[in-house]
Amino acid sequence: MLRFLDAGESHGKMLVAIIEGFPSNVEINIENINRQLARRQRGYGRGGRMLIENDKIEVISGIRGGKTTGAPICIAIHNKDYENWKEIMDIEKEYKEKIIVPRPGHADLNGILKYNLDDIRNVIERASARETAIRVAVGAICMELLKIFHVKFISRTVRIGNVADDSIIEEYSDEILNRIEKSPVRCLDKEKEQEMINLIENIKEAGDTLGGAVEVIAFNVPHGLGSYSFYDRRMDYMISGAMMSIQGVKAVEIGDGFEAPNILGSQFNDKITYEGGSFKRKSNHLGGIEGGITNGMPLVVRLYMKPIPSIRQEFETVNLLGEKVKSRYERSDVCAVPALAVVAENVLAFEITKEILNKFSGDSLEDVLNSFYHYYLRVDRGVDYGGNIINSAVQGK
Numbered sequence: 001m002l003r004f005l006d007a008g009e010s011h012g013k014m015l016v017a018i019i020e021g022f023p024s025n026v027e028i029n030i031e032n033i034n035r036q037l038a039r040r041q042r043g044y045g046r047g048g049r050m051l052i053e054n055d056k057i058e059v060i061s062g063i064r065g066g067k068t069t070g071a072p073i074c075i076a077i078h079n080k081d082y083e084n085w086k087e088i089m090d091i092e093k094e095y096k097e098k099i100i101v102p103r104p105g106h107a108d109l110n111g112i113l114k115y116n117l118d119d120i121r122n123v124i125e126r127a128s129a130r131e132t133a134i135r136v137a138v139g140a141i142c143m144e145l146l147k148i149f150h151v152k153f154i155s156r157t158v159r160i161g162n163v164a165d166d167s168i169i170e171e172y173s174d175e176i177l178n179r180i181e182k183s184p185v186r187c188l189d190k191e192k193e194q195e196m197i198n199l200i201e202n203i204k205e206a207g208d209t210l211g212g213a214v215e216v217i218a219f220n221v222p223h224g225l226g227s228y229s230f231y232d233r234r235m236d237y238m239i240s241g242a243m244m245s246i247q248g249v250k251a252v253e254i255g256d257g258f259e260a261p262n263i264l265g266s267q268f269n270d271k272i273t274y275e276g277g278s279f280k281r282k283s284n285h286l287g288g289i290e291g292g293i294t295n296g297m298p299l300v301v302r303l304y305m306k307p308i309p310s311i312r313q314e315f316e317t318v319n320l321l322g323e324k325v326k327s328r329y330e331r332s333d334v335c336a337v338p339a340l341a342v343v344a345e346n347v348l349a350f351e352i353t354k355e356i357l358n359k360f361s362g363d364s365l366e367d368v369l370n371s372f373y374h375y376y377l378r379v380d381r382g383v384d385y386g387g388n389i390i391n392s393a394v395q396g397k
């Protein structure tokens, strides 16, 4: 069973993760991991912190000579900002200035009450979305395995505030991906991109913040991941839970889920055809999942993010003593929607990999591919894998 634990504070020394259950002999290109980390750091609307950090992965164990060994993979990302926070983050000496004005919308008040703390700093440090850096690194390692299965991702912004990009992506294309990667807000529609940038500028000027929505599509996801047998084996249960766990996400849509009430059954079903020896679908309203199981169509997931809770505009609030005070501002992003898209993509990569390794279980890549190969022969889903995967599977025999 693939799983990981992560730890680390936003302004502590580093973030770390230990991954268990990753098969041996998977080639890991560290540059690819660092590329994912850099993608997460970009995006119009980010605050001052992203100018300080230059996230890079450090491998502590489990990878040798460019390949996984089957041992636990331990990785770290050092926080450059720690240099500026050493005194505040000292593990022995208590810092004199405690934060006692909780921000609504963040974990501040809940954390203080639940853990019986007296300094909101202790809540901020772990509740912060800084944690998404290490989650992206874990997802990026998974992507190295997913590449062998030809799984490809597109993640993009579909909405910032009231500006929506209604364009539809049905098929994977390098050209579309490149356009999105070049966009400062990860938006496909050029006109909307400019509107989003203008909106972020205006809202930043006003001392306020924005939320939005992103879409992640995974193409070539193997058929048969997940199950209808138990509620917690359903792929949609796992995906939506993982997506909701990302800081600031308030809703998750799979396929055309939010539109479903407006569509008749005869139109919503993805009609089944049989062509060239394999089953195909005429549409993808279900976003690639039927009965909790991946059906071979692209996995389409949308996430809706609330506006960033830390706002520069001053407002009346109360402190931990219950006294009326002015709000306190914590350095912050104005909009993190483009970054969310990259986080969601890598979180989805982990969930897909976990289920690939559940279904096609094996301690080495060769064992996993052999298992996959036999399933693939039986359930031809009409996807052309090229010779590579079949060859690797056969060589692994």
Ligand SMILES: Cc1cc2nc3c(=O)[nH]c(=O)nc-3n(C[C@H](O)[C@H](O)[C@H](O)COP(=O)(O)O)c2cc1C
Residues within 6 Å of the ligand: 047, 105, 106, 107, 127, 128, 129, 132, 246, 247, 248, 249, 250, 308, 309, 310, 331, 332, 333, 334, 336, 339, 340, 343
């Ligand atoms: C990539 C990313 C960056 C974020 N940056 C900030 C930020 O700078 N300031 C802030 O207050 N919240 C930021 N957030 C959102 C908070 O982390 C989030 O609102 C908080 O954890 C509470 O949300 P929850 O109730 O969903 O856990 C960010 C979220 C993500 C995904």
Ligand SMILES: C=C(O[C@@H]1CC(C(=O)O)=C[C@@H](OP(=O)(O)O)[C@H]1O)C(=O)O
Residues within 6 Å of the ligand: 010, 047, 048, 049, 050, 053, 127, 128, 129, 130, 132, 133, 247, 330, 331, 332, 333
């Ligand atoms: C550090 C990251 O995001 C942070 C998420 C975050 C929050 O409250 O969630 C608050 C900000 O932290 P800081 O106070 O250090 O500026 C963001 O920069 C990151 O994405 O790597």
